[in-house]
Amino acid sequence: MFSRTVIRSATRSFSTSTVALNHANRAIAYTQNGDPAEVLNVITYPKLSPPSPNTVNIKFILSPINPADINTIEGVYPAKPSWTSDLASSGWGSKGKQVYVGGNEGLAKVVEVGEGVEGLKKDDWVVMDKPQLGTWATSRNVSFEDVIRLPATGLTEAHGATMTVNPTTAYNMLHNFVKLNQGDWVVQNGANSAVGQLVIQIAKALGINTINLVRPREDMAPLHRQLEGLGANKVLTYDELNDKSLRGKIKEWTNGKGIRLGLNCVGGDSTTAMAKLLGQDAHLVSYGAMSKQPLSLPTSLHIFKNLTSHGFWQSNWTKTHSRAEKEQLIGDLATMMRDGKIKAADHVVVTIGGQETNEEAIEKVRDVFSRMAQGKFGKKVLLRLEDFSG
Incomplete structure (x- = not known):
């Protein structure tokens, strides 16, 4: 005190x-x-x-x-x-x-x-x-x-x-860059962050599957239970990105369908490794840099996979969208909260x-x-x- x-x-x-x-x-x-x-x-x-x-x-x-x-x-x-x-x-x-x-x-x-x-x-x-x-x-x-x-x-x-910071960020990133359909997959890091947990819940409500990356810890079971309770399909640590068999596992999970959206709030080497999991014509959206490390993406991802990288800041979205669009966004989120889809x-x-x-x-x-x-x-x-x- x-x-x-x-x-x-x-x-x-x-x-x-x-x-x-x-x-x-x-x-x-x-x-x-x-x-x-x-x-x-x-x-x-x-x-x-x-x-x-x-x-x-x-x-x-x-x-x-x-x-x-x-x-x-x-x-x-x-x-x-x-x-x-x-x-x-x-x-x-x-x-x-x-x-x-x-x-x-x-x-x-x-x-x-x-x-x-x-x-x-x-x-x-x-x-x-x-x-x-x-x-x-x-x-x-x-x-x-x-x-x-x-x-x-x-x-x-x-x-x-x-209502207006984390839920809107999660909702807009899931809607504004790729047209996702039920059954599609999204990969994100910082999955146990406030935005990450909302991405899981909103994606589940939309019928979208999520692969969620988190920092390793001695006992992963409680975090697995927490995120899976919110609707996470898969929870992995950043260390598991180094497993050479991971791409094969992901191909089985997605039935061979490429992951078209990645969400990044970490940066550094783990984000580079996550980006390599993305499929053809995918989009990587960065909204944070918790590691305080720069974002480094292989040129090959842009040339051969046509990867597009974006930054997202909800404050900019607020400034550049109409009142009607903002009211619609708040209305959609409020309905999801009322219906118990967002805790x-x-x-x-x-x-x-x-x-x-x-x-x-x-x-x-x-x-x-x-x-x-x-x-x-x-x-x-x-x-x-x-x-x-x-």
């Missing part, structure tokens, strides 16, 4: 003793890039005014902490926060100082609708359409075009909160309570990020911020 003395020193300018009674809202924010466990603070700000035309006031229910959120705070991620404000009335810092509110993904409820808003009403659940809106907050006012209504009832809060991510909820002072809340938030950096959670962390009532 962080020293309370340190926290008090860092937050003296916006101690709760200076907060007016109408400052019911809270946000997790920062003014400079750096280690989240050092630069994040919790601030209070006034209750929202009635929404102006074409905007809605929303109240956040749950908001996840994703790896990209941490990279954004550190200043090493391509996406930059878009919600900035001097928040002078919060009492934090000097007038005109930029405040960046963390969070890219989240589930919110519409609490008030402005004039001219179409397709949204009070109590609708919504997810974010615009990247980097600042979702680690209690409430905020947004353009109605910056959120998308969840069309399917029966969703859990965790489903809604984690909610294994998660833990961290609540910033309304009775906690800013100093106590900051200490809790920074401790969460410190523990995440040490790998002590092992689950998706979802934030719930309560209105300040201390």
